[in-house]
Amino acid sequence: MSDLISQNLNMIFKTPKGETVHALKDLNFTLKKGELLTVLGPSGCGKTTLLNITAGFIRPTSGVITLNNKEIDGPGVERGMVFQQGALFEWLTVAENVNFGLRMKKEDPIQTAKKVDEWLEIVGLQGFGNTPTYQLSGGMQQRVALARCLINDPDLILMDEPLGALDALTREKMQSLVLKIWKETGKTIILITHSVEEALLLGERLYVMAPRPGRIHKEYNLPFASMGLKEDLREIKKNKDFSAKREEILEMIWNMEEEIMGKDI
């Protein structure tokens, strides 16, 4: 029973102007161990709020969210997080960034160094251990972020648009890497994204969220992630099923946007 279970999760913010924003309303879902969930939705639908609650950075207004039957009430090592960008410690080298968690736990330095080498190899950064992070490209930085999160061996990995700031080519490589890591480690992953394609490609399950109040609009179970483990990702994109799903979801999001912004002429 190492599931992530959310029960009637509500989050209400107060803006500085005094308005209340219902960021999440009555969110109920269960995520089984080893599942890869992608969350998609227009901006302002509460994706990041959901992630922050799951990570324990903020507390929900009401409702309970549990991981392994334990209520989440603060940040913890069992839930690792990968951010969009800028979350690396640029005053440290790649290796120091990666071993940050272990160093904070004061683990044996020799063991730690070994683990760092292993993980750098997995994310494809062998030999970069002593490079300062500010000298790395965007894609490499995200690889470091992945390794830094994974070395702590978390039960759940939360990814907040980790590939959002990367160029198309690097992005595709990184998508394969995420799938590879998911397969090899069998971790539960929640990945938030803006890109419909990415959500379809990576998500074993997909939630499309709707704004005002933030809620799960539609849920999909998708075959593409398991296909991606064997096939080339570009081949999957040519798949008819894939295109149909993509159009369907795009339509859905367009409608949501129109609801908010008013219809463009």
Place this chain on the structure above:
Amino acid sequence: MLTQIITFLIFVAVIGCILYGRRLIKTEKVDAVFGNPERALGGTHWVIVGSSFLLLIWLYYSWDIAKGFYPKSANELCQVAKVNDSLLGLKYQFPIEEREFKSTSQIKKENKNLNLILNEIQASQEIDNQQKTVLVGFINKTSQLIPLLTNEDLIENETKQKINDITGKINLLTENFQKPDYPFETEQELNERLKAVSEEGGWGIVKVQSGTGSIENTMEVPLIPATDRGLKFHTAAQELNLISDEFFKLRNHNPQFKNQIKQLKDDIKSYRKDLSDSEEVASTYAKNIVKIARRIEFASIYPPNALNKMQNAIIKFDNAQIKAQGGLRFIDILLFPAGTIVASGPSCSEQGSGRWLPKPSDTFNKFILMSKPSVGYKDIPLLWIDMVDVSKMIGFILPDWIADILPGEYPVHTKDGIVKENFKGNVLKVVTGDFKLFKVPVPYGHIWDSFLRVFLGLVFGIIIGVPLGLFMGLNRFAKGFFDPLIELYRPVPPLAWAPLIISVLGIDNTGKVFLLFMVSLSIMIISARAGASGTQLSKIHAAHSLGASKRQILRHVIFPNSLPEILTGIRVAVGMCWGTLVAAEFLAGTTGIGFVENVAKKYFQYEVIWITIFIMGMLGLLFDITLRKIIDKTIPWRGKG
């Protein structure tokens, strides 16, 4: 000699660099359009031209070039200035450099004054018509005095004779002056003069009074004529002084004038006596009329043509002396820009840029002299090393009460007058530093004192300010609690605190270090606070989810992340502290660079002032470069995160 070589080198460098620059423009391929900053890259040769020009302007306007190439010119110009000074009074009587005769302008002026009083009296409400008539009568009588002086028929023979005498003397002087061997100096006189010249020293020589350790002002301009040409002018000036005195003693008072003015004075005196207290206004007018009459009496007013011959004689002498100056005149015009040597009475001085802009050579010599530890400034070297026993430092650090709290009593002398040390006494010796260990060199002096004050103030500011600032950036209580305190004292200019702090904590190091501590503290708090509150939330979140504790996040995330702000803050604080320190040392103190400048100011030691300015600039630059190096070394990620 050095000045000459440097001047020559500067010209060579400037011309060479300009030629090189022009050739570069011709051969360079055009690879950047206008506006591309690449066009501003490089250009060391222009740096050379720029610094050469700066040095050249300094050399030129401080008259160092004149001193280098014509070291005796100042002495000679001093003698010329003496002649000009003696001639001045006589020249002013005539339209030589003025527009009109002195007599004419005096008459114009006094007539104007009489008219003013006349108008005032006639318009006055406070005096009756009868008195007005009397006062107008006085005015008429006063103005009638002037024709008595300007009438050629009335001038006395005695006066005429004296004017002729003076004219004759001037003509004789002119004649003698043009003779090559004037002023007919004897061998003995020559030897005495040359001896005096060598004792006096040259232009801008630095004298050190041995033993006192203090630096005297540089001799501005040597007075005693060193050259034959100088002696000529010197002697002529002395003779001219006598002639001028004779002329100004002379009065053109004929008997009619004397009678008239005596009568006028008596009339006004008796008139004022008869006036009652209530008629004070009329009395004041009468008094003012007498004043004008007296001015007419003592002004050298002569008939229009009475002084013609004398005027010609003066012009002739003036031409002769200008001719005798020869090449000196061109040196004066070309190499003494923005001023010249001016004499007043017996002494000469530089007036103009050469006065406040010290000559590079003098400044350099004085700096070398001041750098010597035996000279220094006010018996304290600029920067030197003293051998201090380590025991003194141990005694300073260890508190004395360590000995007091030990059991037992301090030793008491015996009846034989012998003091036998016991353990407690020996401990006291250790904690007060009363023992010998080994000596280490410790720097001291004005520069070191200033440096140490800035350093200590800064270190205390950093030690307290950085943790407090980080705390304030992260904690609501700390921010709220300390903010009023900081905001209360920070907006006050630090120098406004200086008088208070110096009077409370003393003029020595304590007060100044505390003042600098205050300056650096607020800057460090603000920068550390900005650094702490500017940490990206994602980094904090990442650290949290990596399992770091609060203390670890502070130590490993927030502190390194604030380091750029903190270091920039230190750089700002150093600049502020440096500025405040110098001003605080102006206010009060006994050592430090600012103190040196302040004392130098009191004695018009322009060289020392410029030396201190230079030292301060260099030290400020040194601080900044050091910090920039540290910043580049410690935070290479700045601006790349």
